[in-house]
Amino acid sequence: MVDFLDQGLSVKKLTCLRNDRLLFRGIDFTCKPGEVMHVHGANGVGKSSLLRSLCGLLEPAEGEVYWQGRLSTADPIQFHQSVGYLGHKLGLKDRLSVAENINLFLMKGQSADRTEWALERLGVLSLKNQLCDTLSAGQKQRVALARLLAKNCPLWLLDEPFTAVDREGIQILEAVLTEHVNEGGVVVLTSHQPISLSALSIQTLAI
Amino acid sequence: MLRQFWHYDLVACFRSRAELLLPVIFFIMVVALFPMALSVDPALLQAMAPAILWVAALLSALMALNGLLRQDHADGFLEQSLLCPVSLPGLIFAKVWAHWLVTGLPLTLLAPILGKMLYLSWQGIGALVLSLLLGTPILSFIGAAGVGLTLGLRNAGLLLTLLVLPLYVPVLIFGTSSVMTATLGFPVIAPFFFLAAMLVLAVTFVPWATAAAVRIGLS
Numbered sequence: 001m002v003d004f005l006d007q008g009l010s011v012k013k014l015t016c017l018r019n020d021r022l023l024f025r026g027i028d029f030t031c032k033p034g035e036v037m038h039v040h041g042a043n044g045v046g047k048s049s050l051l052r053s054l055c056g057l058l059e060p061a062e063g064e065v066y067w068q069g070r071l072s073t074a075d076p077i078q079f080h081q082s083v084g085y086l087g088h089k090l091g092l093k094d095r096l097s098v099a100e101n102i103n104l105f106l107m108k109g110q111s112a113d114r115t116e117w118a119l120e121r122l123g124v125l126s127l128k129n130q131l132c133d134t135l136s137a138g139q140k141q142r143v144a145l146a147r148l149l150a151k152n153c154p155l156w157l158l159d160e161p162f163t164a165v166d167r168e169g170i171q172i173l174e175a176v177l178t179e180h181v182n183e184g185g186v187v188v189l190t191s192h193q194p195i196s197l198s199a200l201s202i203q204t205l206a207i
Numbered sequence: 208m209l210r211q212f213w214h215y216d217l218v219a220c221f222r223s224r225a226e227l228l229l230p231v232i233f234f235i236m237v238v239a240l241f242p243m244a245l246s247v248d249p250a251l252l253q254a255m256a257p258a259i260l261w262v263a264a265l266l267s268a269l270m271a272l273n274g275l276l277r278q279d280h281a282d283g284f285l286e287q288s289l290l291c292p293v294s295l296p297g298l299i300f301a302k303v304w305a306h307w308l309v310t311g312l313p314l315t316l317l318a319p320i321l322g323k324m325l326y327l328s329w330q331g332i333g334a335l336v337l338s339l340l341l342g343t344p345i346l347s348f349i350g351a352a353g354v355g356l357t358l359g360l361r362n363a364g365l366l367l368t369l370l371v372l373p374l375y376v377p378v379l380i381f382g383t384s385s386v387m388t389a390t391l392g393f394p395v396i397a398p399f400f401f402l403a404a405m406l407v408l409a410v411t412f413v414p415w416a417t418a419a420a421v422r423i424g425l426s
Contacts, residue, residue, distance in 0.1 A: 057286055058426045081292040089283025095219040104215045105291060108208065131222075 007069045008032040008186045009054070009155060014063035016049050023049050024207050027063070033154070033184040036177070036200055038191065041207040047190040048088065050207065051157045054188065055085045067155065081107075084153040086161060090144040094133035098124065101132055102147045110152070118150035119143070123172055137164040142172075149176060156180065158189040208293050209301050216305040220274070230271040231313050237263040238321045249326040256325035257335070257386035264314050264339060265375055268346040269368065271310035275347070276302065276354045276421070277363070286425060295421065296414035303344075303351045303414070311343030327390065334389030338382040341402040348409035349374045355417040358424030378405065 010030040016023045023046030031037045039047050052058035054065055056072060056079065065072040072079045092101050102115040119125040122142045127135065135143065141164050148156060156177075162170055177187055178197050189195070195202065220227060241259050242252060279285045279302075288298055318339055322332045353371040357363035385398035 052426075055290060057289065077292045077294070080290045083290060085286070085290050087283060087286060089281075089286065091283035091285075091287035093215070093219055093282065093284055095222040096215060100215060100218070104211055105287065106211075107292070 008035065008067075009188070010066045011054070012064045012066070014050070014053060014065070015061045016046055016053055016058070017061040018046070018049055025062075027205070027207070029203070029205055031186050031188060031203065033186055034181055034201070035186060036181055036195075036197060036202045037186075037188040038195055038202055038204045039188065039207065040191065040204065045207045047207060048159050051085065051159050051188065051190065052087070055083050055157050056080070057085070082153045083155045083157065084148040084151050085157045085159075086144055086148055087159045090140055092132045092140055092144060092147075095131065097129050097131055098135070098143050099128040101143065102150050105147055105151060107151070110150070114150050114152075115146075118146040121149060121172070121176060122146040123168070138166055138169060141165050142169055145173065145176070149180075154185045156185060156187045156189075158187065160190055160192075162191055162193060162195075208291065209297050212288070212293070212298060213301040213305050216302060217308065220305065220309045226274060227309055230267040230310055231317065233270055234263050234267040234314055234317065235321065237266065238324070242325070253326040253328075253331075253390070256322060256327045256331065257383045257390070259325065260318060260321060260327075260335060261338075261342075261379055261382045261386070264318070264343065265346065265379055267314060268311065268343060268350065269371065269375075271306070272350040272354055272367065272371070273364075274310070275306045275351055276358065280358045280421075280424065285421060289422075289425065295418040299351060299355075299417045299421070300410075300414045303347050306351075307344050307347040311339075311347055315339040315343060327386075330392065331386050331390035334386045334395050337399060338385045338402060341399065341406050342378045342382045345378050345402070345406050345409045346375060348413040349378075352413050352417045352420065355420030355424065358421060378402070381405075 008031050012028055014027040015025045027050065029037065039050060041047055049058055053060040056076060067079055067082065098119065099115055102118065103112055106114065116125060116128070119128055122145055124139060124142045124146060127139060132140065132143070145161065161173060165173060174197055178200060181187055181200055238259055245251065276285070289295060315336060318335050319332045322335050327335065350371055353367050356370065357367050360366065381398040381401045385395050388398065389395045
């Protein structure tokens with residue numbers, strides 16, 4: 001389903017400052033299609049900032065991010081088409097229903113069937129007409145992941161995706177991640193728990 | 208995609224009707240309080256009507272700014288929009304437009320009734336509606352820039368007011384002067400041209416300025 005060239009994501013000498021404090025310096029890594037990068041480290045070392053600077057929300061003090069051999073800032077709109085980011089703030093509108101929240105982000109040419117398919121995959125299809133402010137934290141997390149799935153982008157940047165998700169949800173999420181990576185996607189995620197994705201090459205990066 | 212954003216923005220606004228009605232009710236109440244406090248002398252009310260109506264509309268627009276962008280920033284929606292393949296200035300334009308439709312337009316439509324309540328002549332009411340139609344979108348756009356600049360701050364309310372009010376003054380001056388000249392029976396084309404020019408300026412520049420401010424606020 002996801003179809004793109006090789007090379008994947010590569011990061012060169014990434015340095016990040018936050019409020020005049022050095023978070024990390026000179027981070028280099030490459031994540032080829034079909035690979036998972038697990039970023040771990042203590043609270044406050046800059047895992048979230050790393051993900052935010054990968055997708056361009058945070059301008060790194062130094063260093064470059066390359067996606068498929070091209071500088072990510074060279075054509076931001078095209079880069080944003082292939083990146084899906086999930087942060088601590090999920091970005092779901094309380095006053096819109098679950099389905100509307102996802103339909104809002106569908107690209108031209110993607111039909112609402114895709115939304116239903118993604119919700120079904122995450123096991124939250126029955127909630128599709130509920131307003132988002134009636135959902136629990138775990139349900140919201142699943143909806144946000146369904147939105148990511150519906151967007152159909154090869155590069156996933158997930159900040160603590162397992163937060164608030166129940167045991168069944170973790171299994172679903174692991175299955176979805178495995179499928180995405182097997183189709184040639186790239187996943188960079190932060191998590192405090194060790195992750196177990198069978199039959200996948202997982203790199204780890206400690207900050 | 209911008210159309211989708213605009214559409215769902217309006218849907219979300221209409222679902223939170225209570226917040227939507229607050230600036231409108233504020234507008235009506237402020238205008239209604241003046242005859243009670245001042246006097247019921249028609250000549251006096253008529254003379255003061257342009258100022259009362261415009262000041263009330265301006266304060267009500269200022270109040271309505273709370274619903275613009277700030278919630279989107281708090282719940283992470285702006286971040287997600289930023290990572291969409293749409294241009295940020297376009298997105299902000301769509302948002303401000305939707306915001307004006309649910310805040311500025313109701314004020315404009317209510318103004319004739321309140322104008323009549325203050326003994327405003329028909330020419331005055333015509334000028335009032337047209338000046339509000341041109342002026343309230345300017346207030347929304349300038350307000351958006353102010354909100355964009357104060358996004359990351361905790362208690363942004365006071366700072367936003369201080370930032371935005373001086374920029375609202377020209378709109379207020381030309382708005383009230385158009386209504387006053389109309390009630391006196393003089394030609395009113397000049398203030399309308401000024402308002403229209405300010406609107407064009409706001410529509411063309413503010414989305415870009417706000418986009419830059421939002422980018423800084425998010426990083």
